[in-house]
Amino acid sequence: MNMEIKPTESELEILQVLWKMGDATVRDVHEELAKTKGAGYTTTLKLMQIMDEKGLVERDTTSKTHVYKARYTQEKAQTSALDRILSTVFEGSTSDLVIQALGHHRASQDEIDAIKKYLDQFGGK
Known part of the structure; x- marks a missing residue:
């Protein structure tokens, strides 16, 4: 049985640091996390x-x-x-998810342009 690994919230925080830094030691990651949360070095x-x-x-x-x-x-x-949010919160409705995202979060003009470009490409398929 091949179960997909899903990181916990704490693991995602560590991954975010690694995505930003690239290669890093535990100390590097811990120091970055310590700027916003109070986890101990041994926990990290x-x-x-x-x-x-x-x-x-x-x-x-x-x-x-x-x-x-x-x-x-x-x-x-x-x-x-x-995928998790779409299936559980929006009952599979992509349009409801997009409408909520765009309706409740201010998108920059660059983001709106990128969305329009994507929709144009998607609509042409």
Whole structure:
């Protein structure tokens, strides 16, 4: 049985740091997280070790200080979260999701232009 790994909220916070930084040590990740939340270093270390076991990150152990990088991509996280929200909150209605997103969150003109361009391409298929 091949179950898809879904990161927890804490694991997603660590992944966000790794997506931004690229390769990073536990200390690097912890210092970034400490700017916005009060987790201890050992908690960050344990979470990253678990994430390595789950295959969400990979650890380079060739030097004394282990360096981690994300294996679970930002695109995969976004797709997984969107699929979950679409099926549970919006009962599969893509249009309801888009209307809510655009109706309750101010999009920049660049974002609106990108959405229009995408819809033009999508409509042509």
